[in-house]
Amino acid sequence: MIDLIKRLPKAELHLHIEGSLEPELMFTLAKRNNIQIPYKTIDDVKAAYNFTNLQSFLDIYYAGANVLITKQDFYDLTHEYILKCVEDNVIHTEIFFDPQSHTSRGISFETVITGIKEALADAKEKYGITSCIIMCFLRHLSQEDALETLNQAKAFKSDILGVGLDSSELGNPPSKFIEVFKKAKEQGFKLVAHAGEEADVSYIYEALDLLEIQRIDHGVQSIKSAKLMQRLKQEQIPLTVCPNSNIELKVFENYKEHNIKELLDYGLNVSVNSDDPAYFKGYINQNFINLCENLPLTKEDIITLVKNSFNSSFINDELKKEYILKVEKAI
Numbered sequence: 416m417i418d419l420i421k422r423l424p425k426a427e428l429h430l431h432i433e434g435s436l437e438p439e440l441m442f443t444l445a446k447r448n449n450i451q452i453p454y455k456t457i458d459d460v461k462a463a464y465n466f467t468n469l470q471s472f473l474d475i476y477y478a479g480a481n482v483l484i485t486k487q488d489f490y491d492l493t494h495e496y497i498l499k500c501v502e503d504n505v506i507h508t509e510i511f512f513d514p515q516s517h518t519s520r521g522i523s524f525e526t527v528i529t530g531i532k533e534a535l536a537d538a539k540e541k542y543g544i545t546s547c548i549i550m551c552f553l554r555h556l557s558q559e560d561a562l563e564t565l566n567q568a569k570a571f572k573s574d575i576l577g578v579g580l581d582s583s584e585l586g587n588p589p590s591k592f593i594e595v596f597k598k599a600k601e602q603g604f605k606l607v608a609h610a611g612e613e614a615d616v617s618y619i620y621e622a623l624d625l626l627e628i629q630r631i632d633h634g635v636q637s638i639k640s641a642k643l644m645q646r647l648k649q650e651q652i653p654l655t656v657c658p659n660s661n662i663e664l665k666v667f668e669n670y671k672e673h674n675i676k677e678l679l680d681y682g683l684n685v686s687v688n689s690d691d692p693a694y695f696k697g698y699i700n701q702n703f704i705n706l707c708e709n710l711p712l713t714k715e716d717i718i719t720l721v722k723n724s725f726n727s728s729f730i731n732d733e734l735k736k737e738y739i740l741k742v743e744k745a746i
């Protein structure tokens with residue numbers, strides 16, 4: 416099974432580029448930019464990555480992102496993630512970034528987007544990896560702040576395919592962002608949102624019905640509503656599930672309790688993704704391996720999860736066909 420996981424070409428649809436900041440690069444950038452970080456050694460960092468819920472992670476994740484200052488920093492960050500893609504056979508990736516966590520520190524939108532974009536262009540040229548960029552609004556901030564961010568993105572419209580919604584879910588429902596998602600839709604952006612990671616199914620309904628999103632990030636709480644499960648199956652709305660993240664953030668107690676097999680068996684369109692791999696102990700293959708070691712996933716399940724990742728991606732139909740053919744060949 417592990418051999419199959421490694422051999423299959425994959426698409427990743429839920430990856431925060433700031434969440435791929437490995438402790439080693441954090442130290443390098445802290446030194447390069449003369450930024451203080453609250454850790455002396457890599458072991459200190461690893462000891463701090465002991466989360467109790469989403470918020471306990473976010474506090475550390477935003478502090479880590481403070482070492483990212485220059486365009487070169489964002490290039491290096493993205494380049495390192497791409498090397499992991501090469502290792503794990505990810506041939507297409509749709510990358511989230513959080514502009515507000517950088518612009519709020521005085522880093523320009525242009526610095527962030529051009530660093531990421533140039534690394535992705537090199538990834539295509541060097542390794543043939545295709546990608547797109549999705550800009551996430553931080554839901555703990557106001558809609559006005561999100562509108563201002565959407566405004567800043569105008570100058571880089573051709574570099575950004577979609578918008579998403581992330582950060583502290585509880586108390587920040589999708590309904591807080593109706594206007595900014597409406598505007599983003601009018602401007603032609605694809606729409607996704609984190610929903611049902613920690614919060615109840617009402618957040619998933621709001622994301623679908625009020626924001627009109629095309630993909631749900633996480634969505635594992637769907638299982639609590641039979642009616643929602645039926646709808647997700649009927650409409651084949653993609654759920655980008657992140658197993659390691661769910662375990663590290665205590666959404667489920669352990670891998671044996673994870674519901675991805677139930678979602679899959681019910682007929683939902685779920686895929687496996689790494690979310691913030693530098694913080695959650697592993698990249699996409701490790702997520703698959705952890706599932707296989709703890710749940711009765713079959714070879715066919717793995718293949719379905721991988722095919723779902725391509726079919727739920729924002730690539731065109733022709734490229735989808737080409738990539739699915741690559742999967743068939745690898746099988």
Ligand code: ADE
Binds near residue numbers: 476584660
């Ligand atoms: N930002 C980075 N990772 C996140 C997650 N798992 N949920 C919400 N916001 C995030």
Ligand code: ZN
Binds near residue numbers: 581
């Ligand atoms: Zn996420």
